[in-house]
Amino acid sequence: MQALSLHMSKTAMGASQKDFESAMNQVKLLKKDPGNEVKLKLYALYKQTTEGPCNTPRPGVFDLINKAKWDAWNALGNLPKETARQNYVDLVSDLSSSDSSSQVKPEADRKQPGYETLVVTSEDSITKIMMNRPAKKNALTIQMYREIMLALEAASKDDSTIIVLTGNGDYYSSGNDLMNFMNIPPGEMEKEAKNGAILLRDFVGCFIDFPKPLVAVINGPAIGISVTILGLFDLVYASDRATFHTPFTHLGQSPEGCSSYTFPKIMGQAKAAEMLMFGKKLTAREACAQGLVTEVFPDSTFQKEVWTRLKAYSKLPRNTLHISKQSIRNLEKEKLHAVNAEENSVLQESPPKCGQIILTQVIRNHYLK
Protein backbone atom coordinates (compact mmCIF):
# COMPACT_ATOMS: atom_id res chain seq x y z
CA MET A 1 0.00 0.00 0.00
CA GLN A 2 2.80 2.34 0.98
CA ALA A 3 4.73 1.38 -2.18
CA LEU A 4 1.63 2.14 -4.21
CA SER A 5 1.23 5.60 -2.70
CA LEU A 6 4.89 6.30 -3.36
CA HIS A 7 4.49 5.19 -6.97
CA MET A 8 1.62 7.60 -7.43
CA SER A 9 3.86 10.50 -6.46
CA LYS A 10 5.82 9.90 -9.69
CA THR A 11 2.99 11.22 -11.73
CA ALA A 12 1.84 13.83 -9.26
CA MET A 13 3.31 17.30 -8.86
CA GLY A 14 6.57 16.14 -7.36
CA ALA A 15 7.49 14.32 -4.19
CA SER A 16 6.72 16.16 -0.96
CA GLN A 17 8.87 16.17 2.16
CA LYS A 18 6.35 13.70 3.62
CA ASP A 19 6.86 11.32 0.66
CA PHE A 20 10.60 11.61 1.19
CA GLU A 21 10.30 10.74 4.89
CA SER A 22 8.03 7.77 4.11
CA ALA A 23 10.55 6.58 1.54
CA MET A 24 13.35 6.80 4.11
CA ASN A 25 11.32 4.58 6.43
CA GLN A 26 10.51 2.22 3.57
CA VAL A 27 14.23 1.70 2.86
CA LYS A 28 14.74 0.39 6.39
CA LEU A 29 12.03 -2.22 5.79
CA LEU A 30 13.56 -3.70 2.63
CA LYS A 31 14.12 -7.43 3.13
CA LYS A 32 16.52 -7.80 0.23
CA ASP A 33 19.92 -6.10 0.18
CA PRO A 34 19.71 -3.87 -2.93
CA GLY A 35 23.49 -4.11 -3.51
CA ASN A 36 26.28 -1.58 -3.24
CA GLU A 37 25.56 0.32 -6.43
CA VAL A 38 21.95 1.03 -5.48
CA LYS A 39 22.90 1.85 -1.88
CA LEU A 40 25.40 4.41 -3.17
CA LYS A 41 22.72 5.92 -5.40
CA LEU A 42 20.32 6.17 -2.46
CA TYR A 43 23.01 7.75 -0.33
CA ALA A 44 23.86 10.31 -3.01
CA LEU A 45 20.22 11.28 -3.58
CA TYR A 46 19.65 11.55 0.16
CA LYS A 47 22.65 13.87 0.59
CA GLN A 48 21.66 15.95 -2.43
CA THR A 49 18.12 16.32 -1.11
CA THR A 50 19.12 17.24 2.42
CA GLU A 51 22.37 19.18 1.85
CA GLY A 52 22.47 20.13 -1.82
CA PRO A 53 25.52 19.69 -4.09
CA CYS A 54 28.61 17.99 -2.67
CA ASN A 55 31.17 20.55 -1.51
CA THR A 56 33.23 18.61 1.03
CA PRO A 57 36.84 17.47 0.35
CA ARG A 58 37.24 14.06 -1.32
CA PRO A 59 38.25 11.36 1.23
CA GLY A 60 41.72 9.83 0.91
CA VAL A 61 42.33 7.20 -1.76
CA PHE A 62 42.36 4.28 0.70
CA ASP A 63 39.25 5.36 2.59
CA LEU A 64 37.42 3.17 0.09
CA ILE A 65 33.91 3.30 1.39
CA ASN A 66 33.73 7.04 2.10
CA LYS A 67 35.42 7.75 -1.22
CA ALA A 68 32.81 5.69 -3.10
CA LYS A 69 30.03 7.54 -1.24
CA TRP A 70 31.60 10.92 -1.98
CA ASP A 71 32.02 10.02 -5.67
CA ALA A 72 28.36 9.02 -5.94
CA TRP A 73 27.19 12.25 -4.30
CA ASN A 74 29.60 14.42 -6.29
CA ALA A 75 28.42 12.79 -9.55
CA LEU A 76 25.00 14.41 -9.03
CA GLY A 77 26.59 17.82 -9.66
CA ASN A 78 24.06 20.65 -9.36
CA LEU A 79 20.95 18.46 -9.50
CA PRO A 80 18.21 20.52 -7.78
CA LYS A 81 17.13 19.32 -4.33
CA GLU A 82 13.53 18.80 -5.50
CA THR A 83 14.62 16.56 -8.39
CA ALA A 84 16.91 14.58 -6.07
CA ARG A 85 14.01 14.11 -3.65
CA GLN A 86 11.72 12.91 -6.45
CA ASN A 87 14.40 10.51 -7.74
CA TYR A 88 14.96 9.14 -4.23
CA VAL A 89 11.23 8.51 -3.75
CA ASP A 90 10.95 6.87 -7.19
CA LEU A 91 13.96 4.63 -6.59
CA VAL A 92 12.63 3.46 -3.21
CA SER A 93 9.26 2.80 -4.78
CA ASP A 94 10.86 0.56 -7.43
CA LEU A 95 12.93 -1.22 -4.80
CA SER A 96 9.88 -1.83 -2.61
CA SER A 97 7.98 -3.36 -5.53
CA SER A 98 10.76 -5.73 -6.50
CA ASP A 99 11.41 -6.49 -2.82
CA SER A 100 7.85 -7.69 -2.25
CA SER A 101 7.82 -9.79 -5.45
CA SER A 102 11.19 -11.34 -4.56
CA GLN A 103 9.82 -12.51 -1.23
CA VAL A 104 7.68 -15.07 -3.07
CA LYS A 105 10.87 -17.11 -3.58
CA PRO A 106 12.90 -16.56 -0.42
CA GLU A 107 15.35 -19.36 -1.22
CA ALA A 108 16.14 -18.12 -4.72
CA ASP A 109 19.81 -17.52 -5.48
CA ARG A 110 20.25 -13.75 -5.18
CA LYS A 111 23.06 -12.39 -7.30
CA GLN A 112 24.18 -9.08 -5.88
CA PRO A 113 24.80 -6.38 -8.47
CA GLY A 114 27.64 -3.88 -8.49
CA TYR A 115 30.71 -6.12 -8.82
CA GLU A 116 32.72 -6.40 -12.04
CA THR A 117 35.34 -8.93 -11.00
CA LEU A 118 33.23 -11.04 -8.64
CA VAL A 119 29.95 -12.88 -8.56
CA VAL A 120 28.41 -12.52 -5.12
CA THR A 121 25.35 -14.57 -4.23
CA SER A 122 23.43 -15.36 -1.06
CA GLU A 123 21.48 -18.56 -0.58
CA ASP A 124 20.75 -20.94 2.31
CA SER A 125 22.35 -18.48 4.79
CA ILE A 126 25.64 -18.68 2.87
CA THR A 127 27.13 -15.69 1.05
CA LYS A 128 29.41 -16.87 -1.74
CA ILE A 129 32.07 -14.50 -3.10
CA MET A 130 33.37 -15.97 -6.37
CA MET A 131 36.41 -14.48 -8.09
CA ASN A 132 35.33 -14.16 -11.70
CA ARG A 133 38.22 -13.67 -14.12
CA PRO A 134 38.53 -17.28 -15.30
CA ALA A 135 40.37 -16.32 -18.51
CA LYS A 136 43.13 -14.79 -16.35
CA LYS A 137 43.06 -17.63 -13.82
CA ASN A 138 41.38 -15.24 -11.35
CA ALA A 139 44.51 -13.09 -11.00
CA LEU A 140 43.81 -10.37 -8.45
CA THR A 141 43.69 -6.91 -10.00
CA ILE A 142 43.60 -3.80 -7.83
CA GLN A 143 39.87 -3.59 -8.59
CA MET A 144 39.40 -7.20 -7.46
CA TYR A 145 41.21 -6.56 -4.15
CA ARG A 146 38.88 -3.61 -3.58
CA GLU A 147 35.73 -5.48 -4.58
CA ILE A 148 36.60 -8.40 -2.29
CA MET A 149 37.01 -5.94 0.58
CA LEU A 150 33.64 -4.37 -0.21
CA ALA A 151 31.96 -7.78 -0.54
CA LEU A 152 33.42 -8.89 2.79
CA GLU A 153 32.22 -5.75 4.48
CA ALA A 154 28.70 -6.24 3.08
CA ALA A 155 28.74 -9.93 4.05
CA SER A 156 29.80 -9.10 7.60
CA LYS A 157 26.50 -7.21 7.94
CA ASP A 158 24.11 -9.36 5.92
CA ASP A 159 21.99 -12.15 7.42
CA SER A 160 24.27 -14.99 6.29
CA THR A 161 25.81 -17.46 8.71
CA ILE A 162 28.83 -18.54 6.65
CA ILE A 163 30.90 -16.74 4.00
CA VAL A 164 32.68 -18.59 1.19
CA LEU A 165 35.49 -17.39 -1.09
CA THR A 166 35.99 -19.43 -4.25
CA GLY A 167 37.08 -19.11 -7.88
CA ASN A 168 35.29 -19.48 -11.22
CA GLY A 169 36.88 -21.76 -13.81
CA ASP A 170 39.82 -24.12 -13.54
CA TYR A 171 41.89 -22.01 -11.09
CA TYR A 172 41.13 -20.81 -7.59
CA SER A 173 43.46 -17.85 -8.18
CA SER A 174 46.86 -17.19 -9.75
CA GLY A 175 47.56 -14.56 -7.07
CA ASN A 176 48.49 -10.95 -7.55
CA ASP A 177 47.87 -9.80 -11.13
CA LEU A 178 51.35 -9.21 -12.48
CA MET A 179 50.01 -6.28 -14.50
CA ASN A 180 49.43 -4.41 -11.22
CA PHE A 181 53.11 -3.49 -11.30
CA MET A 182 53.33 -2.69 -15.00
CA ASN A 183 52.99 0.66 -16.73
CA ILE A 184 54.17 2.63 -13.70
CA PRO A 185 55.60 5.95 -14.94
CA PRO A 186 59.26 6.64 -14.15
CA GLY A 187 59.67 8.29 -10.75
CA GLU A 188 56.34 6.91 -9.50
CA MET A 189 57.70 3.52 -8.38
CA GLU A 190 58.18 4.47 -4.73
CA LYS A 191 54.73 6.05 -4.44
CA GLU A 192 53.06 3.10 -6.20
CA ALA A 193 54.89 0.60 -3.97
CA LYS A 194 53.61 2.49 -0.94
CA ASN A 195 50.04 2.62 -2.28
CA GLY A 196 50.18 -1.08 -3.14
CA ALA A 197 51.42 -1.94 0.34
CA ILE A 198 48.61 0.06 1.96
CA LEU A 199 46.01 -1.68 -0.22
CA LEU A 200 47.52 -5.04 0.65
CA ARG A 201 47.60 -4.21 4.37
CA ASP A 202 43.92 -3.21 4.29
CA PHE A 203 43.01 -6.29 2.23
CA VAL A 204 44.67 -8.67 4.68
CA GLY A 205 43.26 -6.61 7.58
CA CYS A 206 39.72 -7.39 6.35
CA PHE A 207 40.43 -11.13 6.69
CA ILE A 208 41.95 -10.66 10.16
CA ASP A 209 38.93 -8.72 11.39
CA PHE A 210 36.22 -10.67 9.58
CA PRO A 211 33.64 -11.55 12.24
CA LYS A 212 31.87 -14.58 10.71
CA PRO A 213 33.03 -18.10 9.77
CA LEU A 214 35.07 -17.81 6.57
CA VAL A 215 35.48 -20.80 4.27
CA ALA A 216 37.82 -21.13 1.28
CA VAL A 217 36.48 -23.50 -1.38
CA ILE A 218 39.64 -24.18 -3.39
CA ASN A 219 38.38 -25.37 -6.78
CA GLY A 220 41.81 -25.51 -8.46
CA PRO A 221 45.42 -24.31 -8.22
CA ALA A 222 46.15 -21.42 -5.88
CA ILE A 223 49.22 -19.15 -6.10
CA GLY A 224 50.77 -16.33 -4.07
CA ILE A 225 48.50 -14.21 -1.93
CA SER A 226 45.52 -16.50 -2.54
CA VAL A 227 47.52 -19.13 -0.61
CA THR A 228 49.10 -16.97 2.09
CA ILE A 229 45.78 -15.63 3.41
CA LEU A 230 44.46 -19.18 3.91
CA GLY A 231 45.91 -19.16 7.43
CA LEU A 232 43.25 -16.55 8.24
CA PHE A 233 40.29 -18.74 7.14
CA ASP A 234 38.31 -21.01 9.46
CA LEU A 235 37.90 -23.89 6.98
CA VAL A 236 39.76 -24.68 3.76
CA TYR A 237 38.17 -27.32 1.52
CA ALA A 238 40.16 -28.31 -1.57
CA SER A 239 39.59 -30.29 -4.73
CA ASP A 240 42.27 -32.95 -5.26
CA ARG A 241 43.16 -30.99 -8.41
CA ALA A 242 44.24 -27.98 -6.32
CA THR A 243 47.87 -27.08 -5.70
CA PHE A 244 49.35 -24.49 -3.33
CA HIS A 245 52.30 -22.44 -4.52
CA THR A 246 54.08 -19.40 -3.04
CA PRO A 247 56.96 -18.62 -5.43
CA PHE A 248 58.00 -15.46 -3.59
CA THR A 249 61.75 -15.87 -3.65
CA HIS A 250 61.65 -16.47 -7.40
CA LEU A 251 59.75 -13.19 -7.75
CA GLY A 252 62.07 -11.31 -5.38
CA GLN A 253 59.20 -10.79 -2.93
CA SER A 254 58.62 -11.49 0.73
CA PRO A 255 55.59 -13.28 2.21
CA GLU A 256 52.35 -11.53 3.02
CA GLY A 257 48.87 -12.43 4.27
CA CYS A 258 50.35 -13.03 7.77
CA SER A 259 51.84 -16.27 6.39
CA SER A 260 55.24 -15.54 7.96
CA TYR A 261 53.45 -16.10 11.28
CA THR A 262 50.51 -18.42 10.47
CA PHE A 263 52.36 -20.95 8.28
CA PRO A 264 55.09 -21.88 10.80
CA LYS A 265 52.34 -22.06 13.45
CA ILE A 266 50.15 -24.32 11.29
CA MET A 267 52.75 -26.61 9.73
CA GLY A 268 55.93 -26.10 11.72
CA GLN A 269 59.02 -24.08 10.89
CA ALA A 270 60.67 -26.53 8.50
CA LYS A 271 57.64 -27.15 6.28
CA ALA A 272 56.76 -23.44 6.24
CA ALA A 273 60.28 -22.52 5.21
CA GLU A 274 60.21 -25.02 2.35
CA MET A 275 57.02 -23.44 1.07
CA LEU A 276 57.57 -19.75 1.75
CA MET A 277 61.32 -19.55 1.19
CA PHE A 278 62.03 -22.24 -1.39
CA GLY A 279 58.70 -22.07 -3.23
CA LYS A 280 57.80 -25.74 -2.87
CA LYS A 281 54.45 -26.34 -4.54
CA LEU A 282 52.17 -28.58 -2.43
CA THR A 283 49.48 -30.91 -3.71
CA ALA A 284 46.11 -30.68 -1.98
CA ARG A 285 46.84 -33.86 -0.03
CA GLU A 286 50.23 -32.54 1.13
CA ALA A 287 48.63 -29.24 2.17
CA CYS A 288 46.02 -31.20 4.11
CA ALA A 289 48.66 -33.36 5.82
CA GLN A 290 50.42 -30.14 6.87
CA GLY A 291 47.28 -28.62 8.34
CA LEU A 292 46.77 -25.81 5.81
CA VAL A 293 43.75 -27.58 4.26
CA THR A 294 40.85 -28.95 6.31
CA GLU A 295 39.78 -31.71 3.89
CA VAL A 296 40.39 -32.81 0.30
CA PHE A 297 37.61 -34.10 -1.98
CA PRO A 298 37.78 -35.83 -5.38
CA ASP A 299 37.38 -33.20 -8.08
CA SER A 300 34.46 -35.09 -9.66
CA THR A 301 32.32 -34.73 -6.52
CA PHE A 302 34.00 -31.67 -4.99
CA GLN A 303 31.23 -29.08 -5.44
CA LYS A 304 28.43 -31.44 -4.46
CA GLU A 305 30.12 -32.73 -1.31
CA VAL A 306 31.39 -29.35 -0.14
CA TRP A 307 28.10 -27.51 -0.62
CA THR A 308 26.11 -30.28 1.07
CA ARG A 309 28.46 -29.98 4.03
CA LEU A 310 28.29 -26.18 4.10
CA LYS A 311 24.50 -26.11 3.84
CA ALA A 312 24.30 -28.36 6.89
CA TYR A 313 26.75 -26.13 8.81
CA SER A 314 24.80 -23.03 7.85
CA LYS A 315 21.81 -24.32 9.82
CA LEU A 316 23.78 -24.23 13.07
CA PRO A 317 22.87 -21.39 15.47
CA ARG A 318 24.23 -18.28 13.81
CA ASN A 319 25.05 -16.21 16.86
CA THR A 320 26.78 -19.06 18.65
CA LEU A 321 28.98 -19.69 15.61
CA HIS A 322 29.87 -16.03 15.35
CA ILE A 323 30.67 -15.76 19.05
CA SER A 324 32.92 -18.84 18.82
CA LYS A 325 34.71 -17.43 15.79
CA GLN A 326 35.34 -14.15 17.55
CA SER A 327 36.57 -15.82 20.75
CA ILE A 328 39.13 -17.80 18.77
CA ARG A 329 40.22 -14.84 16.63
CA ASN A 330 40.33 -12.25 19.43
CA LEU A 331 43.17 -14.16 21.08
CA GLU A 332 45.39 -13.46 18.08
CA LYS A 333 43.99 -10.33 16.49
CA GLU A 334 46.54 -7.88 17.83
CA LYS A 335 49.44 -10.14 16.89
CA LEU A 336 48.06 -10.69 13.39
CA HIS A 337 47.70 -6.96 12.76
CA ALA A 338 51.28 -6.43 13.93
CA VAL A 339 52.51 -9.20 11.60
CA ASN A 340 50.50 -7.71 8.72
CA ALA A 341 52.07 -4.29 9.33
CA GLU A 342 55.55 -5.75 9.52
CA GLU A 343 55.18 -7.84 6.36
CA ASN A 344 53.96 -4.75 4.55
CA SER A 345 56.78 -2.52 5.65
CA VAL A 346 59.23 -5.20 4.47
CA LEU A 347 57.42 -5.48 1.12
CA GLN A 348 57.65 -1.73 0.65
CA GLU A 349 61.34 -1.61 1.38
CA SER A 350 62.51 -4.89 -0.15
CA PRO A 351 64.64 -4.49 -3.24
CA PRO A 352 63.99 -7.22 -5.83
CA LYS A 353 66.09 -10.37 -5.61
CA CYS A 354 66.58 -10.09 -1.84
CA GLY A 355 63.46 -12.12 -1.17
CA GLN A 356 65.12 -15.13 0.42
CA ILE A 357 67.11 -13.20 3.03
CA ILE A 358 64.09 -11.10 3.92
CA LEU A 359 61.87 -14.17 4.30
CA THR A 360 64.28 -15.70 6.79
CA GLN A 361 64.37 -12.47 8.78
CA VAL A 362 60.60 -11.96 8.82
CA ILE A 363 59.87 -15.52 9.95
CA ARG A 364 62.62 -15.40 12.62
CA ASN A 365 61.39 -12.04 13.92
CA HIS A 366 57.99 -13.46 14.91
CA TYR A 367 59.33 -16.51 16.69
CA LEU A 368 62.36 -15.03 18.42
CA LYS A 369 60.46 -12.12 20.00
Ligand SMILES: CCC/C=C/C(=O)SCCNC(=O)CCNC(=O)[C@H](O)C(C)(C)COP(=O)([O-])OP(=O)([O-])OC[C@H]1O[C@@H](n2cnc3c(N)ncnc32)[C@H](O)[C@@H]1OP(=O)([O-])[O-]
Ligand atom coordinates in the same frame (compact mmCIF):
# COMPACT_ATOMS: atom_id res chain seq x y z
C1 LIG B 1 52.66 -7.64 -3.78
C2 LIG B 1 51.42 -8.42 -3.55
C3 LIG B 1 51.67 -9.76 -2.98
C4 LIG B 1 51.18 -10.82 -3.84
C5 LIG B 1 51.99 -11.81 -4.27
C6 LIG B 1 51.55 -12.86 -5.16
O1 LIG B 1 50.40 -13.19 -5.33
S1 LIG B 1 52.82 -13.58 -6.01
C7 LIG B 1 52.09 -14.66 -7.22
C8 LIG B 1 51.90 -13.98 -8.55
N1 LIG B 1 51.41 -14.94 -9.53
C9 LIG B 1 52.20 -15.58 -10.41
O2 LIG B 1 53.40 -15.42 -10.42
C10 LIG B 1 51.50 -16.48 -11.40
C11 LIG B 1 51.83 -16.10 -12.84
N2 LIG B 1 51.12 -16.96 -13.79
C12 LIG B 1 51.54 -18.17 -14.15
O3 LIG B 1 52.56 -18.65 -13.68
C13 LIG B 1 50.73 -18.94 -15.17
O4 LIG B 1 49.95 -18.02 -15.91
C14 LIG B 1 49.77 -20.00 -14.54
C15 LIG B 1 50.64 -21.12 -13.95
C16 LIG B 1 48.93 -19.36 -13.46
C17 LIG B 1 48.80 -20.57 -15.60
O5 LIG B 1 49.55 -21.06 -16.67
P1 LIG B 1 48.77 -21.63 -17.97
O6 LIG B 1 49.80 -22.01 -18.93
O7 LIG B 1 47.76 -22.66 -17.53
O8 LIG B 1 47.92 -20.40 -18.49
P2 LIG B 1 48.45 -19.00 -19.07
O9 LIG B 1 49.83 -18.68 -18.54
O10 LIG B 1 48.26 -18.98 -20.54
O11 LIG B 1 47.42 -18.00 -18.36
C18 LIG B 1 46.13 -17.71 -18.94
C19 LIG B 1 45.96 -16.21 -18.95
O12 LIG B 1 45.97 -15.73 -17.60
C20 LIG B 1 46.97 -14.74 -17.44
N3 LIG B 1 47.50 -14.82 -16.07
C21 LIG B 1 47.68 -15.91 -15.32
N4 LIG B 1 48.17 -15.57 -14.11
C22 LIG B 1 48.27 -14.23 -14.11
C23 LIG B 1 48.71 -13.29 -13.13
N5 LIG B 1 49.10 -13.65 -11.92
N6 LIG B 1 48.70 -12.01 -13.48
C24 LIG B 1 48.28 -11.59 -14.68
N7 LIG B 1 47.87 -12.44 -15.64
C25 LIG B 1 47.87 -13.74 -15.35
C26 LIG B 1 48.02 -15.08 -18.50
O13 LIG B 1 48.80 -13.95 -18.78
C27 LIG B 1 47.12 -15.49 -19.64
O14 LIG B 1 46.59 -14.32 -20.24
P3 LIG B 1 46.40 -14.26 -21.86
O15 LIG B 1 47.77 -14.41 -22.41
O16 LIG B 1 45.49 -15.41 -22.19
O17 LIG B 1 45.81 -12.91 -22.09
